[in-house]
Structures are given as C-alpha cells and as structure tokens.
Amino acid sequence: MKKNVHVVGAIIENERQEIFCALRSPDMTLANYWEFPGGKIEVGETPEQALTREITEEFNCSIKVGEKVEDTTYEYEKFIVRLETYKARLLKGIPVAIEHAETRWVPRKELFELNFAPADIPAVEKIMNEK
Numbered sequence: 001m002k003k004n005v006h007v008v009g010a011i012i013e014n015e016r017q018e019i020f021c022a023l024r025s026p027d028m029t030l031a032n033y034w035e036f037p038g039g040k041i042e043v044g045e046t047p048e049q050a051l052t053r054e055i056t057e058e059f060n061c062s063i064k065v066g067e068k069v070e071d072t073t074y075e076y077e078k079f080i081v082r083l084e085t086y087k088a089r090l091l092k093g094i095p096v097a098i099e100h101a102e103t104r105w106v107p108r109k110e111l112f113e114l115n116f117a118p119a120d121i122p123a124v125e126k127i128m129n130e131k
C-alpha cells in the first residue's frame with residue numbers, strides 16, 4: 001500500500017503581489033519541482049504550527065499564517081500526498097534557502113511559468129485567478 005503524507009504549504013505573498021516559490025533540490029523526493037514552502041505535519045501539530053515550524057527550519061524566517069486556500073489529495077507513483085495550502089505573510093527576516101536549490105518571488109499571474117509539483121496545481125490555479 002502506498003504511504004500517505006499530510007503536508008502543508010505556505011503561499012507567502014509580498015506587497016507587490018509576488019509569491020515566494022521554492023525549487024526542490026536534486027536530492028529531495030519530487031526533485032526539481034517548484035513548490036510552496038512547507039512540509040509534513042508532525043503528530044500533535046496543527047497545520048498552522050507545522051507551517052510556521054517548517055518555514056523557520058527551511059528558510060530561517062517567521063511567518064503569520066492566514067486563510068486556507070486549497071486542500072488537495074494527489075496520488076504520486078510511490079505515495080499519496082494531502083496538501084493543504086495557506087496564505088501567509090512574512091513577519092520577521094528574509095527567507096533564505098537552506099535545503100532548496102533555488103527560491104524566487106514570482107508575480108502571482110506568472111506562477112504557471114514554473115514547473116510546480118502536480119499536487120500544487122489546484123492551488124496555483126486558484127491563486128492566479130484571484131481578483
């Protein structure tokens with residue numbers, strides 16, 4: 001049976017309507033896909049707690065988590081991901097990649113130009129079609 005993972009991703013937007021996107025490294029699972037930064041929810045954590053923890057660990061900055069955007073389940077070849085995405089704002093610090101290959105602030109309407117992980121597509125489409 002395939003493993004199920006429950007993951008949260010942050011859609012961090014700045015005042016110029018750009019979204020913070022991260023490219024997974026060649027040595028990560030789902031290598032070379034762009035994603036919304038985040039990670040797996042650990043036992044006893046709320047999605048918001050998991051998200052703030054992951055962003056601190058992986059990008060050395062703090063965020064304030066806002067409204068939920070999407071809740072999507074996607075079956076990959078080897079595992080099944082439930083990805084919950086939340087809007088977020090930077091609170092303190094500038095995000096720097098600790099594990100990721102690259103990061104980019106991308107104008108909201110240009111998100112489709114990045115090769116996002118398949119589970120992220122519904123959230124990408126929703127964000128791009130806002131206002």
Ligand SMILES: Nc1nc2c([nH]c(=O)n2[C@H]2C[C@H](O)[C@@H](COP(=O)(O)OP(=O)(O)OP(=O)(O)O)O2)c(=O)[nH]1
Pocket residue numbers: 005007008009028029030034035036037038039040081083117118119120
């Ligand atoms: N963080 C994040 N993960 C995503 C997104 N979309 C998506 O399919 N995923 C997948 C990639 C990973 O398999 C999993 C997230 O786990 P993770 O961020 O802790 O990944 P990881 O490399 O530490 O996992 P692992 O190799 O230690 O098992 O969810 C996304 O937008 N953000």
